[in-house]
Amino acid sequence: MSDLVADKVNMVFNTKGGGTVHALKDISFTLKQGELLSVLGPSGCGKTTLLNIIAGFNRPTGGAFYLGGEEISGPGLNRGMVFQQGALFEWLTVAENVNFGLRMKGSDKKETAQKVEEWLDIVGLQGFGNTPTYQLSGGMQQRVALARCLINDPDLILMDEPLGALDALTREKMQTLVLKIWKETGKTIMIITHSVEEALLLGERLFVMAPRPGRLHKEYQLPFAEQGLTTDPREIKNSAQFSETREEILTMIWNMEEEIMGKTNAA
Ligand SMILES: Nc1ncnc2c1ncn2[C@@H]1O[C@H](COP(=O)(O)OP(=O)(O)OP(=O)(O)O)[C@@H](O)[C@H]1O
Ligand SMILES: [Mg+2]
Helix, strand or coil: CCCEEEEEEEEEEECCCCCEEEEEEEEEEEECCCCEEEEECCCCCCHHHHHHHHHCCCCCCEEEEEECCEECCCCCCCEEEECCCCCCCCCCEHHHHHCHHHHHHCCCHHHHHHHHHHHHHHCCCCCCCCCEHHHCCHHHHHHHHHHHHHCCCCCEEEEECCCCCCCHHHHHHHHHHHHHHHHHHCCEEEEECCCHHHHHHHCCEEEEEECCCCEEEEEEECCHHHHHCCCCHHHHHCCHHHHHHHHHHHHHHHHHHHHHHHHHHHC
């Protein structure tokens, strides 16, 4: 099993002025294979830092992450990333973007082409293989980014604000797509978002992080992602339980921001 285990992960950055930032403090959790986790928290609480360490781009200053029992010590094919935007090769076609990982591995061309077709189909881009990527809308580009990540069959998918640059309607459609992919592939997914609604809808588990030092503040176990597989997200968002949880979390984050402002003003 490819569980992700965080064991007392700490990250302390040295700043240019000679000070330090405790970006992550004693982060411990286990994400089981196939779980869908969303991470929410005020700006600067360490969300991207957390994801970058799991991706292997940074080493923690204390503790460690383990995936499938192996310590994460650098980037690897068992993890796939989807960023907010701009991570595609715009001058290549859609298919050339999607098959990038497989081409680098020297996989069979015919098999690769078939897989590309399959994934374009799943993300709703059937027939767009030969289109230059720069000609696509933002929403379509994020579909390419998803396909490019998934075709490599990673154990863990890491997403940092993947839908943040999209308009509201496209974003809703993409949320449903993420749920569909989660159901159909059984992948473990960790998604960072600034949107409380998105975190609630996409998080079978939801972590709310607090800043200074960045830490896990509260965890929720939520029914909405499961419901979203069969029910219109609009309906779910209108339910009493959804609204109540949203208000609770908004108040929580609002209070954190107030506290930060207070600290900043006092400094
Ligand atoms: N390379 C670095 N050197 C020094 N400090 C850093 C570095 N990277 C991040 N930090 C600091 O660590 C803290 C956490 O940053 P991080 O980018 O993880 O926050 P975030 O939760 O992703 O914020 P946002 O919601 O704005 O994206 C911040 O105080 C940031 O300034
Ligand atoms: Mg960030």
